[in-house]
Amino acid sequence: IPSVPRDVFAMGAGATAGIKGPLLSLPDVSFEDWFQLMCDSAALAREPCFAVTCRDRSGSFSSNGTLEWASTAWCELMEYERADVVHKAFSQIRGLQGPLTSESSKLMLASLVISKERLIEGITVVNYTGQSRRPLELTLSVQVFTWQGLSVAFMCTVTKWAEVLAALPQEIADDAWQEWLGMARAHVSRREQPCLLVLSRHDANREIVDSANDVWLKLCEFEEADVQSKAFSEIPGLQGQLTSEASKLQLATLMLTEQKEVKGLRVVNYTARTRRPLEIQLDVRIFKLKGKNVAFLSSITRVVEIAGSASFEPEPEDQVEFSPLSAEECQDLEVLHAKLEA
Numbered sequence: 001i002p003s004v005p006r007d008v009f010a011m012g013a014g015a016t017a018g019i020k021g022p023l024l025s026l027p028d029v030s031f032e033d034w035f036q037l038m039c040d041s042a043a044l045a046r047e048p049c050f051a052v053t054c055r056d057r058s059g060s061f062s063s064n065g066t067l068e069w070a071s072t073a074w075c076e077l078m079e080y081e082r083a084d085v086v087h088k089a090f091s092q093i094r095g096l097q098g099p100l101t102s103e104s105s106k107l108m109l110a111s112l113v114i115s116k117e118r119l120i121e122g123i124t125v126v127n128y129t130g131q132s133r134r135p136l137e138l139t140l141s142v143q144v145f146t147w148q149g150l151s152v153a154f155m156c157t158v159t160k161w162a163e164v165l166a167a168l169p170q171e172i173a174d175d176a177w178q179e180w181l182g183m184a185r186a187h188v189s190r191r192e193q194p195c196l197l198v199l200s201r202h203d204a205n206r207e208i209v210d211s212a213n214d215v216w217l218k219l220c221e222f223e224e225a226d227v228q229s230k231a232f233s234e235i236p237g238l239q240g241q242l243t244s245e246a247s248k249l250q251l252a253t254l255m256l257t258e259q260k261e262v263k264g265l266r267v268v269n270y271t272a273r274t275r276r277p278l279e280i281q282l283d284v285r286i287f288k289l290k291g292k293n294v295a296f297l298s299s300i301t302r303v304v305e306i307a308g309s310a311s312f313e314p315e316p317e318d319q320v321e322f323s324p325l326s327a328e329e330c331q332d333l334e335v336l337h338a339k340l341e342a
Contacts, residue, residue: 031055031147038145038155039069048074048158050085054113055152064089065113065154074158079130100126100135100164103231104200104207107252113151114249118144120256126164135164177289180339184287184295185211187332193322194219194300196227200255200293207231207255207296219303221272242268242277242306254284255293260337261285268306279304285333287340295340297333299325 039051050070066089075082078096085093090109097106105125112120123140139160145153188197194216200207209227217224220238227235232251247267254262265282281302287295303320325333 031152034147035068035153038153042069042155043071045071045157046073048077048161050074050156052154052156053152054150055147065110067093077129077158077161078127078136079132081130084130095130095133096127098126098128098133098135101128102126104252104255107249108255111249111252111256112142112144112154114246115144115151115253120144121159123256136161137164180336181210183339184297184336187329187336188213188297190332191215191299191329193325196298198296198298200295209235210295216300219271219300220269220278221274226272237272237275238269240268240270240275240277243270244268254286254296257286257293259286263301277306279306287337289340 035051035053042049042051048071051068052065053068054065066087067085068087070080070082070085075085080093080096085096090096090106102125105123108123109125119141121141123142124137125140126135126137128135138158141157141159143155143157144151145155147153184197188195188211191213192215194213196212196216197210198207199210208229208231210229212222212224212227217227222235222238227238232238244267247265250265251267261283263283265284266279267282268277268279270277280300283299283301285297285299286293287297289295299322301322301324305319
């Protein structure tokens with residue numbers, strides 16, 4: 001991690017809290033001066049690193065981050081001139097992204113804006129070198145800095161990198177995986193709650209719906225063929241005007257979490273036939289294989305019909321709560337965790 005001194009870090013934190021830090025408080029320093037001091041400190045590190053901010057030039061917060069500084073080591077590694085990359089979003093840097101840059105990695109980086117963590121390690125992304133167009137898999141460690149209560153600055157350090165082979169990583173396909181997948185699908189079909197089994201497809205660099213149970217299909221008015229082997233954005237009619245970017249980013253953070261279960265996520269999805277917007281509350285079980293989050297069991301615990309407006313106050317008949325898991329279903333989940341970890 002770049003050697004950003006504690007006093008620089010605390011200066012940002014102190015400004016956020018409105019309390020005197022070790023050096024300066026909010027009235028004493030501008031964001032621009034603090035950000036520059038952070039970058040100057042990081043420039044002393046040997047590791048390639050770059051800084052991203054979500055404050056635009058007018059000083060307003062923006063959810064679209066721009067790369068505002070890159071170390072000499074990063075420029076040399078990625079074969080770019082500094083002038084080619086600063087003040088630009090990643091998608092605007094010519095040649096940085098390519099066929100092996102997955103949508104999931106872009107979402108993971110975008111989700112840092114809503115992260116509550118101050119340090120996130122182990123983020124992987126494939127970027128391309130500027131001159132030789134070599135794809136490099138970069139592992140990043142990200143320090144998240146807040147200013148006036150918002151996560152607005154991100155110091156990203158490349159902790160390791162490797163040249164990617166021409167072929168994409170192959171999906172796990174051994175007998176043990178197929179056996180586990182059969183058990184997981186059977187569990188989904190038996191569940192009384194509406195639920196989906198979602199897989200991280202390494203061969204296609206995306207997350208896709210593997211299977212949905214009958215309760216989910218009936219609730220959301222879809223046929224199995226409409227959702228199977230598709231990313232959420234590819235399911236016709238599932239997302240709409242009330243499906244917020246924030247909810248998509250919340251779901252994207254599941255790729256990073258170390259937790260075994262995340263409860264209470266909320267997203268607005270639409271029914272297929274009647275196009276009714278439903279506020280859906282989710283509990284998600286995360287399954288790991290060889291240290292990577294590879295499968296997600298997403299269960300609907302509560303549904304509220306919001307009648308086309310996020311401010312709509314639903315009547316009791318517009319709400320449905322599903323029963324908690326039975327003891328047998330909980331035991332099934334523990335067996336699935338143990339089977340995959342073994």
